[in-house]
Amino acid sequence: MSTSAASPIERISAAHARLAPRLGGGPAWSRRRHSALDRLVERGLPDRRDENWKYLDHARLGEYAFDAEPAAHPDPASVADRFLGIQGAHRVVLVDGRYSAPLSTPTLPAGLELIDIAALIERDPAAALSLLRAPGDGPDDRYALLADAFAAGGVLIRVAAGCEVTEPVYLAHVATANQAAVHQARVVIDAGAGSRFTLVEHFVALGEAAALGNLAAELTLGEGSAVRHLRLHQHGPAMAQVETWVVRAAAQSRYEQHLLALGGRLLRSNLDLVLEGARAACRLDGLFLADGERQVDLLTQVTHRGAATETLQEYRGIAAARGRGAFNGRVAVEATARGSNASQTSRNLLLSPLAEINARPQLEIHVDDVQCRHGATIGTLDDDHLFYLRSRGLDEAAARALLTFAFCRDVIGRVPVAPVRDAAEALVAGALPDRGLIGGAA
Numbered sequence: 313m314s315t316s317a318a319s320p321i322e323r324i325s326a327a328h329a330r331l332a333p334r335l336g337g338g339p340a341w342s343r344r345r346h347s348a349l350d351r352l353v354e355r356g357l358p359d360r361r362d363e364n365w366k367y368l369d370h371a372r373l374g375e376y377a378f379d380a381e382p383a384a385h386p387d388p389a390s391v392a393d394r395f396l397g398i399q400g401a402h403r404v405v406l407v408d409g410r411y412s413a414p415l416s417t418p419t420l421p422a423g424l425e426l427i428d429i430a431a432l433i434e435r436d437p438a439a440a441l442s443l444l445r446a447p448g449d450g451p452d453d454r455y456a457l458l459a460d461a462f463a464a465g466g467v468l469i470r471v472a473a474g475c476e477v478t479e480p481v482y483l484a485h486v487a488t489a490n491q492a493a494v495h496q497a498r499v500v501i502d503a504g505a506g507s508r509f510t511l512v513e514h515f516v517a518l519g520e521a522a523a524l525g526n527l528a529a530e531l532t533l534g535e536g537s538a539v540r541h542l543r544l545h546q547h548g549p550a551m552a553q554v555e556t557w558v559v560r561a562a563a564q565s566r567y568e569q570h571l572l573a574l575g576g577r578l579l580r581s582n583l584d585l586v587l588e589g590a591r592a593a594c595r596l597d598g599l600f601l602a603d604g605e606r607q608v609d610l611l612t613q614v615t616h617r618g619a620a621t622e623t624l625q626e627y628r629g630i631a632a633a634r635g636r637g638a639f640n641g642r643v644a645v646e647a648t649a650r651g652s653n654a655s656q657t658s659r660n661l662l663l664s665p666l667a668e669i670n671a672r673p674q675l676e677i678h679v680d681d682v683q684c685r686h687g688a689t690i691g692t693l694d695d696d697h698l699f700y701l702r703s704r705g706l707d708e709a710a711a712r713a714l715l716t717f718a719f720c721r722d723v724i725g726r727v728p729v730a731p732v733r734d735a736a737e738a739l740v741a742g743a744l745p746d747r748g749l750i751g752g753a754a
Contacts, residue, residue, distance in 0.1 A: 318379075319374070320357055320373075320374050320378045321352070321353055321356060321357060323377075323378040323379035324349070324352070324353075324378050324379065324458065324461070325349065325353060326379050327378065327379040327380070327381070327462075328345070328349050328461060328462065331381065331462065332345055332346070332349075332462075335462065335463070335464045336430070336433055336434050336464065337433040337434065337437045337440065338437050340437045340438065340441060341433060341437050341440070341441070341463070344441060344446070344460070344463070345460065345461050345462065345463060346461075348446075348447070348457045348458075348460035348461040348463075349461040351449055351457055352454060352457045352458060352461060355449060355451075355454065356454075357370075357454050357455070357458075358370075358451040358452075358454050358455075362451035364451060364452055364611050364640055365451060367609055367636075367638035367640070367670045368580055368607070368609045368638070369578070369607055369636070372552075372577075372578060372607065373524075373552060373554075373578060373580075375522070376492070376494060376522060376523075376524040376552055377492035377493055377494060377522070377523075377524070378494050378524070379494075380491070380492055380493040380494065381493055381494070381495070382408040382487075382488050382491070382493040382495050382523070383491065383493070386407065386486070386488050386518055388414055388415055390518060391405070391407070391415055391486055391518065392415070394484075394486065394516040394518070395482075395484060395514070396482065396512070396514055396544075396731045396732060396735060397731050398479075398480055398482050398512065398729060398731045398732075399479075400479040401417075401479055401480045401481070401482035401512070402417050402420055402421070402424060402477070402479060402480070402481045402482065403415070403416055403417045403482045403484065404416050404417070404426060404467055404469065404481060404482065404483045404484070405483075405484045405486060406465070406466065406467065406483070406484070406485050406486065406497055406499075407486045407488065408486070408487060408488055408493075408495040409464075409465045409466060409495040409496050409497030409498075409525070409527075410430060410464075410465035410466075410497075411428040411429070411430065411431075411465060411466070411467050412486075413428070415484075415486075421477065422472075422475075423471060423472040423474075423475030423477065423507075424469075424470075424471055424472075424475070424477050424481070424509075425468075425469070425470040425471075425472070426467060426468070426469055426470075427467065427468040427470070428467060429443075429444070429463075429465060429466040429467060429468060429498055429500070430464055430465045430466070432468070433463070433464065443468060443500055444460070444463065444498055444500065445500075445528075445530050445558060446460065447459075447460055447528065447556075452556070452582055452584065452611065452613070453556065455526055455528070455554045455556055455580075455582075456528040456556040458496065458526055459496045459497070459498060459526050459527070459528035459556075460528065462496045463496070463498055464496070465496070465497060465498070466497045466498030466499050466500070467483075467499055467500070468499075468500040468501075468502070469481060469483075469499075469500070469501050469502070469511075470501075470502040470504070471502065471503050471504055471507040471509050471537075472504050472507065473504030473505045473506055473507060473534060474504065474505070474506045474507060475504065475507045475508075475509075476507065476508040476509070477507075477508065477509035477510075480509075480510040480511070480512045480542075480729055481509060481510065481511050481512070482512045482514065483499070483511060483512065483513045483514070484513075484514045484516065485497065485513065485514065485515045485516070485525065485527070486516055486517075486518065487515075487516070487517040487518065487519075487523050487525055487547065487551060488517075488518050488519060488523075489517040489518055489519035489520065489521045489523040489547075489548060489550070489551055490518065490519035490521055491519075491521050491523075492521055492522050492523065493521070493523050493524075494523070494524040494525075494526065495523070495524075495525055495526070496526050496527075496528075497525070497526070497527045497528070497529075498527075498528055498529070499527065499528075499529035499530075500529070500530055500531075501529070501530070501531040501532070501539075502531075502532050502534075503531070503532065503533045503534055503537040503538075503539050503565075504534045504537065505534035505535045505536055505537060505562070506534070506535070506536045506537060507534065507537045507538075508537070508538045508539075509539060509540075510539075510540040510541075510542070510728070510729065511539060511540070511541050511542070512542045512544070512729060512732055513541070513542065513543045513544070514544050514546065514732075515543075515544065515545045515546060515547055515553060515575070515576075516546050516547065517547045517548040517551045517576075519548070520548050520549070520550055521550060522550040522551070522552070522577070523550070523551055523552075524551075524552045524553070524554070525547075525551070525552070525553045525554070525555075526553075526554050526555075527553070527554070527555040527556070528555075528556050529555065529556065529557050529558070530557070530558040530559070530560075531557065531558070531559045531560070531567075532559075532560050532562075533559070533560065533561045533562055533565035533566075533567055533592075534562050534565065535562040535563045535564060535565060535589060536562075536563070536564045536565060537562070537565045537566075538565065538566040538567075538568075539565075539566075539567050539568070540568045540570075540728060541567065541568065541569045541570070542569075542570045542572075542727060542728070542729055542732050543569065543570065543571045543572065544572045544574070544732055544735060544736060545572065545573045545574060545575050545576055545579055546574060546575040546735070546739065547575040547576035547577075548575070548576070549575075549576070549577055549604070549606075550577050551575075551576045551577060552576060552577055552578040552579070553576055553578070553579050553580070553581075554579075554580045555579075555580070555581050555582065556582045556584075557581075557582065557583045557584070557585075558584045559583065559584070559585040559586070559594075560585075560586050560588055561585070561586065561587050561588060561589065561592040561593075561594065562588060562589040562592065563588075563589025563590045563591060563592060563618060564589065564590070564591045564592065565589065565592050565593075566592070566593045566594070566595075567585070567592075567593075567594040567595075568594070568595045568596075569583075569594070569595070569596050569597065569598075570597045570598075570723075570726065570727050570728075570732075571596075571597070571598040571599070571600075571610070572598075572599050572724070572727070572732070572736045572739075573598070573599070573600035573601070573608045573610070574599070574600070574601050574736060574739040574740065574743075575739065576606065577605070577606055577607070578606070578607045578608075578609075579600075579607070579608045579609065580609045580611075581608075581609070581610050581611065582611045582613075583596075583610075583611065583612045583613065583614075584613050585612070585613070585614045585615070586614075586615045586617055587614070587615065587616050587617060587618055587621035587622075587623070587649075587652075588617050588618055589618045589621075590618040590619045590620055590621070591618065591619075591620050591621065591622075592618055592621050592622075593621065593622040593623070594614065594622070594623050594624075595623075595624045595625075596612060596614075596623070596624070596625040596626075596627070597625075597626055597627070597723050597726055597727075598610060598625075598626075598627040598628070598639075598723070599627070599628050599629070599720055599723040599724065599736070600627075600628075600629045600630070600637055600639075601629075601630050601632075601635075601720075601739075601740060601743060602629070602630065602631040602632070602635030602636055602637040602667070602669075603630075603631070603632040603633055603635045603743050604632075604633050604634070604635060605633070605634045605635065606635050606636075607635070607636045607637070608629070608635075608636075608637045608638070609637070609638045609640075610627065610637075610638065610639050610640065610641075611640045611641075612625065612627075612639075612640070612641045612642070613641075613642045613644075614641075614642070614643050614644070614654070615643075615644045615646065616643070616644065616645040616646060616649035616652040616654060616682075617646050617648055617649055618648070618649060619648065619649060619650050619651050619652070620650075620651040620652060620653075621649055621652045621653075622652065622653045622654070623643060623652075623653070623654040623655065623656070624655050625641060625643075625655065625656040625657065626657045626659075626723065627639050627641070627657070627658045627659075628658075628659050628660065628661075628719065628720065628722070628723050629658070629659075629660040629661070629669050629671075630660070630661045630663065630716065630719070630720070631660070631661070631662055631663065631664075631667035631668060631669045632662075632663035632664050632667055632743075633663075633664055633666065633667065634664075634666045634667065635667050635668075636667070636668045636669070637660065637668070637669040637670070638669065638670040638671075638672075639658045639660070639669075639670075639671045639672070639673075639688075640670075640672045640674075641656050641658065641672070641673045641674065641686075642674040642676065643656055643673075643674065643675050643676070643684065643686070644676040644677075644678075645675075645676070645677045645678060645679060645682050645684060646678055646679070647678045647679045648679075649679060649682065650679050650680075650681050650682070651681055651682065652679075652682045652683075652684075653682070653683045653684075654675070654682070654683070654684045654685075654686075655684075655685050655686070656673050656675075656685070656686040656687075657673075657686070657687055657688070658671040658673055658687070658688040658689070659688075659689050659719075660688070660689065660690040660691075661690075661691065661692070661693070661716065661719055662690065662691065662692050663692070663693070663712070663716065669690050671688035671689075671690055672688070673686040673687065673688050674686070693712055693715050693716070694715070697711075697715055698711050698712065698715065701714060701715070713744040716740075716744055717740060717741060717744060720740045721737075724736045724737055724740070
């Protein structure tokens with residue numbers, strides 16, 4: 313952790329002065345980065361005064377080393393040990409936010425294209441400028457501004473129109489985490505009209521240092537495309553991650569996300585999704601586990617702009633010990649979205665007196681002829697269910713563990729890629745007592 317008395321913004325400015333001259337891209341990118349920094353310095357990082365950030369422990373996040381960059385070059389064998397065993401997957405690896413060709417799949421199928429953003433910034437700065445979204449000035453985009461101020465690495469993944477990629481694209485975010493440092497990454501996904509593919513994101517850390525990852529990402533779904541997006545956070549106990557995802561869905565496209573926040577010390581995840589075209593649809597599933605002193609803070613903002621668009625959201629959270637979780641979900645139905653259907657559910661489980669979860673589902677409707685519903689629950693394990701299991705010979709700890717796992721299993725069971733599903737089950741089971749019993753139940 314940083315012991316500096318300087319504020320995060322002061323440390324960011326100092327790091328920028330030191331690093332910006334060697335980030336590449338010539339004058340155009342120098343102007344872009346300095347503009348992003350100036351806007352960030354003027355407005356500051358979000359804090360509790362910003363409505364969508366009021367549950368986050370900003371003091372904890374401010375402890376991270378915003379002014380230090382990763383210095384290690386990990387051994388490829390040590391990295392490969394952390395990958396999920398997804399048979400036939402097209403692997404794309406970012407190490408501390410930079411594309412690693414040696415760790416990635418060398419040959420991709422026709423219709424699937426990968427571009428190293430760092431190389432593109434050097435080779436064709438103007439093309440890189442047009443491809444990477446310039447973040448806005450609002451509080452929910454401030455960490456994207458931070459990523460833009462240091463933009464130097466990441467990947468563009470493009471799926472051609474009409475192409476169906478049968479095996480998953482496996483995007484591994486690897487943090488070396490052998491020293492306190494911050495790394496920035498940019499990810500751009502372009503799903504052409506009528507394309508189909510599955511994207512698996514996996515966040516892992518090699519070391520145990522207090523490193524901070526900051527991801528700014530965007531995904532565009534062309535007309536009639538379908539993207540399944542699986543996201544597994546498996547960082548070590550000292551790691552923090554902030555991410556800003558912007559998703560835009562054209563007519564008759566379908567976006568499906570499964571978020572599994574099961575690792576790290578702190579996660580702040582922002583999702584800004586707009587259903588722009590008629591009959592675009594999304595399903596958002598999420599599960600977070602905030603045990604120990606972990607904090608997980610999720611923000612989803614879904615805008616229905618096209619007619620007859622659909623949203624189905626189900627998020628579940630568990631907090632134990634001194635863990636803290638938050639789910640802030642906003643659904644806005646604009647005047648142009650007649651005939652839309654939106655459902656949002658947040659169910660949460662507290663396993664200890666000092667655990668805390670805040671749930672804030674919101675609906676904002678500007679048109680008639682829509683079906684919208686939302687709900688949230690926060691509670692403890694059901695005493696009748698505990699009594700039933702104990703009457704069948706289980707001790708209290710085993711009964712509590714089994715009920716907790718069952719609470720998670722509903723969400724995990726819908727994950728469509730078996731190695732991701734298995735990894736999530738193992739992470740949840742490993743955090744509970746009587747793991748052997750739970751493993752048998754799974």
